[in-house]
Amino acid sequence: MILIRLFGLLVAFLLCRELTAQASKPNIIIVVTDDQGWSDVGFNGAKDIKTPHLDRLAAEGIIFSQGYVSHPYCSPSRAGLLTGRYQARFGHDCNPPYIENDATVGTPLTETMLSEALKENDYRTCAIGKWHLGDHSSLLPPQRGFDHWFGFSAGGMNYWGRPQGKHRTIYRNDKPVEPTELSYLTDDFSEEAVNFIIENKEEPFFMYLAYNAPHAPDQATQEYLEKTRHIEYGGRSVYAAMVAAVDAGIGKIDSTLQAHQIKENTIVVFLSDNGGRAEHANNMPYRGHKGMLFEGGIRVPFFISWPKGIKKTGIFDKPVISLDLFPTLLAASNSQPKKELALDGVNLLPFLKDTDKEAPHDILFWRSVGGFEYAVRQGKYKLYMSSYKDRTLLYNLDQDPFEHQDVASQHPEIIAELEKKYEAWNSEMLAPQWLDPHPENVEKEAERWRQTREKALPPSPRK
Secondary structure, eight states: OHHHHHHHHHHHHHHHHHHHHHHHSOEEEEEEESSOOTTSSGGGTOSSSOOHHHHHHHHTSEEETTEEOSSSSHHHHHHHHHHTSOGGGGTOOSOOOOOTTOTTSBSOTTSOOHHHHHHTTTOEEEEEEEOOSBOSGGGSGGGTTOSEEEEESSSOOOTTOOOSSGGGSOEETTEEOOGGGOSOHHHHHHHHHHHHHHHTTTSOEEEEEEOOTTSSSOOOOHHHHHTTTTOOSHHHHHHHHHHHHHHHHHHHHHHHHHHTTOSTTEEEEEEESSSOOTTTOOOTTSSOOTTOOSHHHHBOOEEEEOTTTOOOOEEEOSOEEGGGHHHHHHHHTTOOOSSOOOOOSOOOHHHHTTSOOSOSOSEEEEEEGGGTEEEEEETTEEEEEETTTTEEEEEETTTOTTOOOOOGGGOHHHHHHHHHHHHHHHTTSOOOSSOOSHHHHHHHHHHHHHHHHHHHSOOOOOO
């Protein structure tokens, strides 16, 4: 009888310990917007676009004033974020074309995604919104560690959910969603997120919420357009309305977390996938836009909030990169994947909790289209081999954070050193496994830039 009681107590103890461990695991929500500019959120100083819900969450957490993504446009940036590795390591430094019947076009199955690592730790997982990491059935979210998927596979989608071929159809898991079931896609994604939280509030969950807003096409409802009537430039006004829709959704998500008393132990990360697009977005005061390796193309609005785990609030002013999210969230959730992962990111928790005063990174690299363009940042210096400008540039970001003064001619030794480090890093990378039209687009934009400047010159004097 005594042995039976002892066994019962042991079982109860182990069960209690398991329940306590489950309860202590933080919920995790990563929110990614599409082509949103640095200055298109209030917490980075936007005056014309109001983002009160994002601003409140940012104020409750830590804002990364030098928060980078690993690539200046959509798909490669997302591949880096979800694998915690430079996407060039597996040849994913171009946007994939839509090829439904080719399992080699997209983030390869040999790469472990954050969703898969967290699922091993008994997380419920979901992906909502834009995927853009491969259209073959084996590369879609349900095969990449996500228990639930609501979204589309390709790189773009209209906001009314109207099918544009199979790859531009909204799916819920393996079934297409009828357009009559949808309203405005940003709202639909937010509603799906709220429902998932409510249904999974009793267990730890991971949500990857990837809005396609404010990516083109420029479409918004009257409700959100009313919020931006004060913006006289029509294109900017519609773009701002698309941002307002995202902010409203974040407000609903935050309210849901509060209503179910799980906000304290929920990590919320917010960032854009790359710099703002050339039209309508605002990356000021930084130079450049989406597609460029100037700061405006890779420095993004970025914050993390976790009331229970990170008590400190404010601004973290050292460089971090989206690759850091994978190891940081593994550490926060006490997850230990079965497969050993060679991550390029850094666990940021010691830095955010002030137990480590050093900078998280000594050096950071960027590569676009197999080296068509590339950049290196080490300390205060940033090298940029720019095809837009057809030369190698060097900036002292401490003195010139907006990249106005090229100091390459003054520091040939620094150019040589950073070039050497890039070549060593690049030797570990794979060639692009597919190509996109980015080089052609760069050449066209550079030519338009040249012609526009020439038209601005005064006429030649008469002979």
